[in-house]
Amino acid sequence: MEQSIIGANLRRLREAKGLSQAQVAELAGISRAAYRNIENGSAAPKVTTLQNIANGLEVKLQDLLVPVRPLNKVRFRASKKMNSRDSILTEVARWLDDFNDLENLLNDRETYLFEDLAQELSTNNDADRAKLTAEKARRKLKLSPKEPIHDIAGLLESSGIKVYPITLASDGFFGLSVAKEDGGPAIIVNVWERISVERWIFSAAHELGHLLLHLDSFDINEIAENEDQEAEANVFASHFLMPEKAFKSEWDDTYGLSFVDRVLKVKLIFQVSYKTVLYRLSKYKGLGNWVWGKFQSGYKLRTGKTLGIKDEPEALHPDKFLQAPEVLRSQEPHSISSSFFLEDRLYRLVRRAIEKDEITMSRGAEILRKDLNDMRDIVSSWV
Secondary structure, X not given: OHHHHHHXXXXXXXXXXXXXXXXXXXXXXXXXXXXXXXXXXXXXXXXHHHHHHHHHHOOOOHHHHOOOOOOOOEEOOOOOOOOOHHHHHHHHHHHHXXXXXXXXXXXXXXXXXXXXXXHHHOOOOOOOHHHHHHHHHHHHOOOOOOOOOOOHHHHHXXXXXXXXXXXXXXXXXXXXXXXXXXXXXXEEEXXXXXOOHHHXXXXXXXXXXXXXXXXXXXXXXXXXXXXHHHHXXXXXHHHHHOOHHHHHHHHHHOOOOOHHHHHHHHHHHHOOOHHHHHHHHHHHHHOOOHHHHHHHHHHHHHHOOOOOXXXXXOOEOOEEOOOOOOOOOOOOOOOEOEHHHOOOHHHHHHHHHHHOOOOOHHHHHHHOOOOHHHHHHHHHHXX
């Protein structure tokens, strides 16, 4: 049984890194035939051999030995083929197991605020249900009709949804969600440095839309994007982050500014992408798609730059979402920082567990995916 676990983990990790069996064998200093026999489960390797393979793959030995809990009720779609899909799902499963174990250990679990709403929506096929669902979700969270969302990660965590910022060098994958039955509900957001913080925030809201609107499509075997469901989740996210009344009020208040300044000001107020503002404008009073060209031409006239498809003018800083070093990233005009996407519930649970001597510091580091020295720094900074 152990050999099959090792083989499955090796295959997953090797394919995620885009390596052939011959390349891994060379990195580990063994023959291709020897590696092939280990991966197909026909040979029982020595610990030293496994350690050499782990070093070659730049993973921990434990990553080769621990069995993977399969996730089934997952919505994981990407616009591009992903060799790392299985590795991401494995990491998410382990993270969820750690999170749930810690909640059980401390008898501290948040109630899922949206469970009844999600069940109600399973029989609702109204054309405007995405917009109406956004309004209902905001009321559940006790947000006023004009209140911007300043801490979406904290808001989701307080509603019983686990939030995991994961870094994957891919502009084809922005996030995924896991249903309650599989250890969630959980939302995973790709916080790669080349993706704007605005996109991180929108992705979190987008995945919330899927959790509420499309529970019947949470199936690990489905990998192709459903355009209608993606569009509906986008509408939900737009109205969740930027409610209709609030958007109209703020837009009208900028009446005397230039078009570019109006878009950038509203973008900053609601901490969304300029594209979200333009999308809403295109639907507002029938303005249409001309707003996209008007903004592009106005922005180029002002800055001399043409915005690329991945650019975000005056982008949010990473600390608007999570604590991260300053890095090269997609530029959104009027940027916000990553503190606007900072999940902290798991950190609180780890601190309580360490202070109660329920877990060791090294286990805390493992749960938070931190180096032990970094964990020591975190512990020493607690007040």
